[in-house]
Amino acid sequence: MYFTQQDIQARRDRLAAAWNEQLAPGEAVLVYSGDPIGKPGGLDQTYPFLPHPAYFWLTGRRRESEVLLYSRDGGWVEFQKSVGPDEAVWEGPRTDLLVEGPGKPLESFESALAASHFSAVYALGQIAGPVEGKAFALRTSLDRARRKKDAAEVRLLRQLAGIAGAGYARIQEILRPGLTERHLQAAYEGELLIQGAHAAPYECIVGAGPNSAILHALPTERVIGEGEFVLVDAGAAIYDYCVDITRMFPSSEPVSQQHKDLYRIVQQAHAECIGMSKPGVPWREVHLHAARVIAGGLVSLGIMKGDPAELVAREATSVFFPHGLGHLVGLRVRDAGHADNLQPKTYAGARLRVDIDLEEGHCITVEPGCYFIPALLDNAEVRARFRDDINWNEAAKWAGIGGVRIEDNILITAGGNDNLTIGVPKSSAF
Structure with missing residues (x-):
C-alpha cells in the first residue's frame, strides 16, 4: 500500500x-x-x-x-x-x-x-x-x-525513478541508426509496464536529429540517422504520481565536437542550477543563472556576442533557451505550483511555470536546454531584434543539429537538495 x-x-x-x-x-x-x-x-x-x-x-x-x-x-x-x-x-x-x-x-x-x-x-x-x-x-x-512532499510520497517518487531508469536503460540497449523514433517510444513504454508503472504520465517526447530542437516532439516514423542527437523526455506514473526526466543519447559514435560542445554547455547549466536549488532560493534566480551559463557558452562558441549578463537582460538568450528552467512535479507532471500566479512574469524572455521561493519538501524539475530552432532562427523579427547579439552566420553552421535538454527531479531538503532521478542513465559519450 x-x-x-x-x-x-x-x-x-x-x-x-x-x-x-x-x-x-x-x-x-x-x-x-x-x-x-x-x-x-x-x-x-x-x-x-x-x-x-x-x-x-x-x-x-x-x-x-x-x-x-x-x-x-x-x-x-x-x-x-x-x-x-x-x-x-x-x-x-x-x-x-x-x-x-x-x-x-x-x-x-x-x-x-x-x-x-x-x-x-x-x-x-x-x-x-x-x-x-x-x-x-x-x-x-x-x-x-x-x-511539500511527505515521506510516503518521496518513497513512491524514488520507486518511479527506478522504473524510469529501467526504461532509459532499455533505450540505451537498442538505440542505433535505422530505428525510428517510435521504436524508442515503444521500447521505453513497454519496459515501464513490465517494471510496474501504470502508464507514462504524458506523451513521450522523442526527437532525433533536427527533431531534438522541437520542445514537445512527439515520436514519428522518422528513421534515426548516423551521428545524431536523440532526445528522450519521458517519465513514469503510478496513480498520477510521476517523475519527469530528459536524457540525451548519440545515435552512433564517435560523437562530433559540435555535439559535445552543445551538450557540455547544458550539462554545466544543469549541474550549477542543481547546486543552487535549496530552501529560500527564488526559483527565478536559478532560471536566470541557467540563462547566463548558456549565454556564456554560446559566446565562447562565437554564436552570441557580448557580455552574457547583458545578453540575458536583453532576452537574447530566449532564441536558444525559450522555456523556463522547470516546474514542480510529483502528483501529476505539473504539480501545484502555478495556480496562484495570476500574472506570470518573464525572465530572460521565458515565462516561468512557477515563480516561488524554494522550500523544504518541494520537488522540482531542473531542465535547462539549448536548441537551434528554425522557427526562431529564421524569424525576421527575431533577427532584427537581436541582430547585434547573435552571429547569424555562425548560428547557421549549427542548423540541423537540433538541441539538448537535460532534466532531473530535485527534492529540496533542509541541507540543500536530493536528486531523486540521479540514477537514471546518462550517456558517457558526450
Missing part, C-alpha cells in the same frame, strides 16, 4: 491549520473528486477517470463523483460512492481505493449539506467555472500544502 490512513490524516492536519485561520465559524469547504467525461459519439464510453489531485491527496481515493467536506467545527467528512451491482459485474473489485477510510453514503450528501446550515460553502477540486475570492485563497493554501 502506497499511503496509510496516518499519512492522509497528517496531510489533513497540515491543511486544517491553514484553513482554520481563513474560515469563519459556520463556513465550510467542499473538495470534489470530479465526474467521468464521455467520449464524443462513444455512447456509454468515458475517458479514463482521473480524480482531482487535491481530492486524491486528501483521501487516498480515486473514486468518481465523491465529495470531501471540511469545517472548523465538524472536521473532515467524506461522502463516498458505493459500488453498484452493474459496476461490480462489469468492472470487478475496485483497485483504486488506496486508503480505506470511514465515510458517509454519497446519496446523503445533499441532505447533510442542507441540514448543516453553513453560512458559506466554498467549492474546490474538480468544479466548473472560475475559483475566485475567498475560495481562491483557500485553494492557494491547499496548493501550498500539497507542494
Whole structure:
C-alpha cells in the first residue's frame, strides 16, 4: 500500500491549520473528486477517470463523483460512492481505493449539506467555472500544502525513478541508426509496464536529429540517422504520481565536437542550477543563472556576442533557451505550483511555470536546454531584434543539429537538495 490512513490524516492536519485561520465559524469547504467525461459519439464510453489531485491527496481515493467536506467545527467528512451491482459485474473489485477510510453514503450528501446550515460553502477540486475570492485563497493554501512532499510520497517518487531508469536503460540497449523514433517510444513504454508503472504520465517526447530542437516532439516514423542527437523526455506514473526526466543519447559514435560542445554547455547549466536549488532560493534566480551559463557558452562558441549578463537582460538568450528552467512535479507532471500566479512574469524572455521561493519538501524539475530552432532562427523579427547579439552566420553552421535538454527531479531538503532521478542513465559519450 502506497499511503496509510496516518499519512492522509497528517496531510489533513497540515491543511486544517491553514484553513482554520481563513474560515469563519459556520463556513465550510467542499473538495470534489470530479465526474467521468464521455467520449464524443462513444455512447456509454468515458475517458479514463482521473480524480482531482487535491481530492486524491486528501483521501487516498480515486473514486468518481465523491465529495470531501471540511469545517472548523465538524472536521473532515467524506461522502463516498458505493459500488453498484452493474459496476461490480462489469468492472470487478475496485483497485483504486488506496486508503480505506470511514465515510458517509454519497446519496446523503445533499441532505447533510442542507441540514448543516453553513453560512458559506466554498467549492474546490474538480468544479466548473472560475475559483475566485475567498475560495481562491483557500485553494492557494491547499496548493501550498500539497507542494511539500511527505515521506510516503518521496518513497513512491524514488520507486518511479527506478522504473524510469529501467526504461532509459532499455533505450540505451537498442538505440542505433535505422530505428525510428517510435521504436524508442515503444521500447521505453513497454519496459515501464513490465517494471510496474501504470502508464507514462504524458506523451513521450522523442526527437532525433533536427527533431531534438522541437520542445514537445512527439515520436514519428522518422528513421534515426548516423551521428545524431536523440532526445528522450519521458517519465513514469503510478496513480498520477510521476517523475519527469530528459536524457540525451548519440545515435552512433564517435560523437562530433559540435555535439559535445552543445551538450557540455547544458550539462554545466544543469549541474550549477542543481547546486543552487535549496530552501529560500527564488526559483527565478536559478532560471536566470541557467540563462547566463548558456549565454556564456554560446559566446565562447562565437554564436552570441557580448557580455552574457547583458545578453540575458536583453532576452537574447530566449532564441536558444525559450522555456523556463522547470516546474514542480510529483502528483501529476505539473504539480501545484502555478495556480496562484495570476500574472506570470518573464525572465530572460521565458515565462516561468512557477515563480516561488524554494522550500523544504518541494520537488522540482531542473531542465535547462539549448536548441537551434528554425522557427526562431529564421524569424525576421527575431533577427532584427537581436541582430547585434547573435552571429547569424555562425548560428547557421549549427542548423540541423537540433538541441539538448537535460532534466532531473530535485527534492529540496533542509541541507540543500536530493536528486531523486540521479540514477537514471546518462550517456558517457558526450
